[in-house]
Amino acid sequence: MQIQNFSTQDFSLWDRFYRAHFFNSLSGFKSLTLVGTLNLQGQPNLALFSNIVHLGADPALVGFINRPLAAASHTLSNLEATGSFTCNLVPAGLEEKAHQTSAKYASDQDEFDAVGLQHQWEEGIQAPFVKESFVKYALEWVETIPIRHNGTFLVIGQVVKVLVPQNLVGKDGFINLTKAATMTSLGIDGYSLPGPLSRYAYAKPDRPVEILRL
Numbered sequence: 001m002q003i004q005n006f007s008t009q010d011f012s013l014w015d016r017f018y019r020a021h022f023f024n025s026l027s028g029f030k031s032l033t034l035v036g037t038l039n040l041q042g043q044p045n046l047a048l049f050s051n052i053v054h055l056g057a058d059p060a061l062v063g064f065i066n067r068p069l070a071a072a073s074h075t076l077s078n079l080e081a082t083g084s085f086t087c088n089l090v091p092a093g094l095e096e097k098a099h100q101t102s103a104k105y106a107s108d109q110d111e112f113d114a115v116g117l118q119h120q121w122e123e124g125i126q127a128p129f130v131k132e133s134f135v136k137y138a139l140e141w142v143e144t145i146p147i148r149h150n151g152t153f154l155v156i157g158q159v160v161k162v163l164v165p166q167n168l169v170g171k172d173g174f175i176n177l178t179k180a181a182t183m184t185s186l187g188i189d190g191y192s193l194p195g196p197l198s199r200y201a202y203a204k205p206d207r208p209v210e211i212l213r214l
């Protein structure tokens with residue numbers, strides 16, 4: 001196999017779209033997630049995010065990277081104003097509609113309606129869920145950490161409610177997302193379904209690898 005060897009000088013010569021595709025895909029497959037919010041006037045907003053990261057289980061914290069405000073501001077300003085947002089994992093078959101939510105719709109345009117997805121309202125949660133998503137959770141906004149180096153933000157929320165089909169949650173709490181056929185994304189426009197799943201017991205230096213039954 002011929003290996004290409006790129007370095008900083010090469011990156012600066014690339015066209016900006018080539019560079020964006022290259023580096024967006026370099027860090028690998030991500031969880032494809034629709035983030036639902038509401039503004040203070042009660043206008044719903046839905047946008048696609050993939051740079052989602054688990055930050056801790058106690059308290060249950062999830063973060064995502066928001067692009068600079070000039071590029072994407074509705075989700076961030078809504079969740080900071082109301083303190084509430086939902087994350088809705090995108091099941092196979094919904095990726096086309098999910099992709100379309102990433103278009104720059106005006107702030108008074110509801111992306112749920114624009115792409116043909118349904119709002120789901122849950123008692124005590126201000127932000128809308130996506131009805132068509134099987135695995136979804138609501139968060140209370142905790143903090144936004146500006147990343148000064150490039151104008152992006154790490155947005156952190158605490159999980160306050162989870163909606164998940166019972167048959168996906170194992171005895172030990174593991175959520176088998178392959179059964180739910182949740183999509184991953186690669187780069188800014190590639191979508192893929194994960195392949196077969198394996199699980200291994202907690203690794204210890206003095207113990208051989210043990211395969212867990214699913």
Ligand SMILES: Cc1cc2nc3c(=O)[nH]c(=O)nc-3n(C[C@H](O)[C@H](O)[C@H](O)COP(=O)(O)O)c2cc1C
Pocket residue numbers: 045046047048049050051052064065066067071072073074075076099101102103104105185187188189190
């Ligand atoms: C596959 C895919 C993944 C994306 N992931 C992110 C992301 O992690 N962070 C981000 O800020 N924008 C991401 N975007 C772009 C947003 O969806 C887009 O900027 C959207 O218009 C933001 O909407 P808002 O202004 O309503 O928040 C992604 C787009 C696509 C197609």
